[in-house]
Amino acid sequence: MSFYDYFKSFRYTSVGDLKEKAKKYLQKEEGKGHLLSPIELEGRAIAKSWWGKAWCDNLESYADFYNRLERGRKYVRNNAVVDLQIERGKVSAKVIGSGKTPYRIKVQINELGKAEYKNIIKESSTHIQNIEELINGNFPEALKKLFLKKEGGLFPTMADIHFECSCPDVADMCKHVAAVLYGIGARFDKEPLLFFKLRGIDTEKLIGSAIQDRIESMLSHSQAKSKRIIRENEVNKLFGI
Numbered sequence: 001m002s003f004y005d006y007f008k009s010f011r012y013t014s015v016g017d018l019k020e021k022a023k024k025y026l027q028k029e030e031g032k033g034h035l036l037s038p039i040e041l042e043g044r045a046i047a048k049s050w051w052g053k054a055w056c057d058n059l060e061s062y063a064d065f066y067n068r069l070e071r072g073r074k075y076v077r078n079n080a081v082v083d084l085q086i087e088r089g090k091v092s093a094k095v096i097g098s099g100k101t102p103y104r105i106k107v108q109i110n111e112l113g114k115a116e117y118k119n120i121i122k123e124s125s126t127h128i129q130n131i132e133e134l135i136n137g138n139f140p141e142a143l144k145k146l147f148l149k150k151e152g153g154l155f156p157t158m159a160d161i162h163f164e165c166s167c168p169d170v171a172d173m174c175k176h177v178a179a180v181l182y183g184i185g186a187r188f189d190k191e192p193l194l195f196f197k198l199r200g201i202d203t204e205k206l207i208g209s210a211i212q213d214r215i216e217s218m219l220s221h222s223q224a225k226s227k228r229i230i231r232e233n234e235v236n237k238l239f240g241i
Contacts, residue, residue: 018078022096025082036094039081039183046076046182051139052189054147055155059181062158065173072178080176081183086194091184095165095176103167105180110160111200120146120154121205139192154199 022038029036047053060069075081075095082102083094089111094102112120123146139147147154163177188195196203 015074015078018075018080018096022079022082025096025102029082036083037085038079039076039084039186040079041077041186044077046073047185047189049139049189049192050141050144051147051192051195052185054144055185055188055195056182058148058155059185064158065178065181068171068173068175068178069182071175072180072182075175075179076182076186081179084180084183084187086184086187086198088197088200091180091198093180093183095179097167097176099167103165103176105165105177106163107177107180107184108162109156109198110162117201120201154195156199 026036026038046056059065075097080096081093082096083092085092089109091105091107091109093105093107095105097103124143161181163173163180165174165176167174167176169175184198193203
């Protein structure tokens with residue numbers, strides 16, 4: 001790439017340009033039968049749930065990322081993240097930019113250590129009171145502390161995140177990567193169990209552990225007398241026997 005072409009690639013892309021390019025690209029790929037998973041926000045809020053907001057807040061706590069995050073928010077809010085796929089320990093995405101084709105981004109997240117994994121399974125299961133709520137994609141407030149812990153928590157540290165983008169920007173983090181990191185928060189907002197998948201946590205094992213914990217708790221209290229039990233003489237009085 002020539003010196004001129006390199007700087008030409010950084011030409012300003014307006015909000016209208018981003019939206020229009022993203023719309024045309026998605027229509028074109030849909031016409032080809034390609035299934036993409038774009039980030040499409042409702043309004044300007046990237047996330048509405050406590051866990052989605054917490055992911056975004058955690059990103060903004062990384063001082064080294066701060067300068068690029070603002071431009072990343074612009075891109076994700078204007079539908080520039082046209083595809084985002086979350087797998088175990090990695091995210092692959094496509095982001096519309098100033099180039100003719102979307103830039104390709106890869107984000108890798110270090111997996112949890114064995115001790116961290118075991119501790120998170122244990123702590124999560126003891127805080128999950130409503131299994132149905134978790135399965136339906138609602139994280140109980142009791143899990144918030146586990147998410148936000150600085151050490152041994154679910155959120156990755158800055159050192160745990162590795163990324164690359166096909167754009168010519170030589171910065172450690174370009175705006176396209178920043179858009180994808182915010183896009184992850186938006187995706188978690190609607191599909192929170194994907195967060196466990198990204199960190200390499202088996203959700204079936206997590207739910208199974210939570211169910212087992214509930215069963216053991218119920219059995220341990222099965223012999224305890226309840227104040228709500230009606231004695232036989234009280235039943236007789238109640239029904240006039």
